[in-house]
Amino acid sequence: MNAATISLGATVSSGSRAAQLGLVALLGLFVVGFLGFSHMEVVHNAGHDYRHSMAFPCH
Amino acid sequence: MNLFRNAVFTAAAAGLLAGLILAALQTFATVPLILQAETFENAGEPAHDHGAAPTEATPAEPTPAESAAAPAESDHHGDEAWGPEDGFERFAYTLAINVVSGIGFALLLVAASELAGGISNWRQGTFWGFAGFAIFTLAPGLGLPPELPAMPAADLFARQVWWVGTVAATAAGLALIAFRGSAPLSILGVALIVLPHIIGAPQPETHESPVPDGLHHQFVVAVTVTNLIFWVALGGIVGLVRQRFLGQSENLGKSFA
Numbered sequence: 001m002n003a004a005t006i007s008l009g010a011t012v013s014s015g016s017r018a019a020q021l022g023l024v025a026l027l028g029l030f031v032v033g034f035l036g037f038s039h040m041e042v043v044h045n046a047g048h049d050y051r052h053s054m055a056f057p058c059h
Numbered sequence: 060m061n062l063f064r065n066a067v068f069t070a071a072a073a074g075l076l077a078g079l080i081l082a083a084l085q086t087f088a089t090v091p092l093i094l095q096a097e098t099f100e101n102a103g104e105p106a107h108d109h110g111a112a113p114t115e116a117t118p119a120e121p122t123p124a125e126s127a128a129a130p131a132e133s134d135h136h137g138d139e140a141w142g143p144e145d146g147f148e149r150f151a152y153t154l155a156i157n158v159v160s161g162i163g164f165a166l167l168l169v170a171a172s173e174l175a176g177g178i179s180n181w182r183q184g185t186f187w188g189f190a191g192f193a194i195f196t197l198a199p200g201l202g203l204p205p206e207l208p209a210m211p212a213a214d215l216f217a218r219q220v221w222w223v224g225t226v227a228a229t230a231a232g233l234a235l236i237a238f239r240g241s242a243p244l245s246i247l248g249v250a251l252i253v254l255p256h257i258i259g260a261p262q263p264e265t266h267e268s269p270v271p272d273g274l275h276h277q278f279v280v281a282v283t284v285t286n287l288i289f290w291v292a293l294g295g296i297v298g299l300v301r302q303r304f305l306g307q308s309e310n311l312g313k314s315f316a
Contacts, residue, residue: 020063021170024070028166035160037219045142046152050160053089053153055196055205055282057218 066173070165072300077293078161082154084288088281090153092274093208099269100209164191165293171230172297175238181298188294190233196286198229198252202260205282207275210268213261225255 035047036056044051044058051058143149168191178184199222206212228251235248268275 017062021173023063024066024166025170028163031163035156041140045140047156049090049093049153050156052093053085053282055200057203057215057222059212
């Protein structure tokens, strides 16, 4: 897996590839975590029906 | 950062579409049940079921129940914090959050599948979708079934910890089984998937609830099925959109789908 790989139209080294995909995953975790788990009352209220419908722990 | 940009763009396009699909499904399948349960939340609070059966047994008990019943007007949504108005505003926020969350889940799905070599077509994408469904809906839902408002539940933080731990263990377990191809690691994978359920999810002290069982059962089915459709659609769309970004996936040979 040391060879450069072509993915999503970009040629990148495998190290940089993993780092960039790691960033993508972190961004995703941040978005999902904030929407589903934020204890802020305002976020809870705005996303109330969404949280119940996604079976996130709520209340 | 070409790859980063393309991955985010792929996820944004797929997540937007799948999020819209999910919001549409929720509008008809889950939200009406939530609204129905909220009528129990507001009506059933003061009485709270404790009154009838075990009255004399615990004379200390009515006190906290009564003090809770007195300010029953301020339910847990609180008057102090902002919340969307019922009706269109509430729907609009649910829609917007579904789209953003669709993009969030898509970012995770794209990152994981690219690390594994990339999704080659929509059909293979649906298998990634099934995996996402198993990780984010099925596994946590076994211990913590979807709840309706007014239902009893254990401490919120404990449930969130269990939820996150279960999702992480299930994802790791599936990855070991799917991508390592060795029997001992597959067994370890199964063990990781089973472990959170042996530990057990935090449960409420009592499952007694003003919400009828039938309504809750309907809700569990609705949540599970809508999430299944969302995940399969998301995986399939990522598989389709990804093709537009040229990159030929490298795992056509070792495809498991």
